[in-house]
Amino acid sequence: MTQFLNSTSQGFYKLFLRGLAMKITQLFLTLILSFASQSGFTAEADVEKEGEELYKTHCSACHGNTGGMDMSKRLAPPIIAVRMHYIGQYPDKDSFVMVVADWLEKQDESKSLMRGAIRRFNIMPPVYVSREDAEKIAAYIYDGDVEKPAGFDAHVEKMHGKKY
Numbered sequence: 760m761t762q763f764l765n766s767t768s769q770g771f772y773k774l775f776l777r778g779l780a781m782k783i784t785q786l787f788l789t790l791i792l793s794f795a796s797q798s799g800f801t802a803e804a805d806v807e808k809e810g811e812e813l814y815k816t817h818c819s820a821c822h823g824n825t826g827g828m829d830m831s832k833r834l835a836p837p838i839i840a841v842r843m844h845y846i847g848q849y850p851d852k853d854s855f856v857m858v859v860a861d862w863l864e865k866q867d868e869s870k871s872l873m874r875g876a877i878r879r880f881n882i883m884p885p886v887y888v889s890r891e892d893a894e895k896i897a898a899y900i901y902d903g904d905v906e907k908p909a910g911f912d913a914h915v916e917k918m919h920g921k922k923y
């Protein structure tokens with residue numbers, strides 16, 4: 760009888776330990792996953808921030824808000840217009856980043872998505888950024904909060920019949 764009691768309580772004890780071990784494993788997994796996703800978020804936010812700074816240094820002088828929507832006062836199309844044309848053709852982020860970085864490596868008229876802009880402004884002069892920086896800039900242009908001259912939305916609605 761004592762033997763029987765002993766073995767059943769041992770059985771319960773084992774079950775209890777197993778349950779505890781599972782709980783601890785689950786807790787660790789949750790912790791690890793939450794750390795991993797948090798550092799993933801910061802990494803992405805850092806790249807975006809860096810992209811924004813690089814954009815300001817290398818692109819904003821021509822593609823920024825100066826000149827507004829008056830193309831005769833501008834040096835280049837607004838970056839939001841560039842984004843619109845490239846997203847239209849390359850909706851997913853990876854392809855978008857690749858083609859924009861390719862453009863920065865070499866301004867190739869045959870690959871232009873903005874022939875009208877080339878006619879108006881002439882082809883973009885070379886900008887010297889590393890491939891890595893070019894990709895960060897492109898990622899920022901894709902989903903960052905980019906510059907948009909006043910009157911851009913109204914222009915797009917009028918010209919293309921859609922909002923952006």
Ligand code: HEC
Pocket residue numbers: 814817818819820821822834835836841859862863866870871872873874876877880881882883884886888896897
């Ligand atoms: C000195 C002025 C100038 C600077 C600086 C500049 N651009 Fe441009 N960019 C232009 C002009 C002008 C055009 C329009 C003509 C053209 O498409 O080549 C243009 C067009 C583009 C296009 C569309 C190309 C096409 O025809 O499909 C992209 C993409 C672009 N720029 C990205 C950038 C990025 C990113 C930067 C910063 C790293 C940058 N540009 C810096 C002048 C500039």
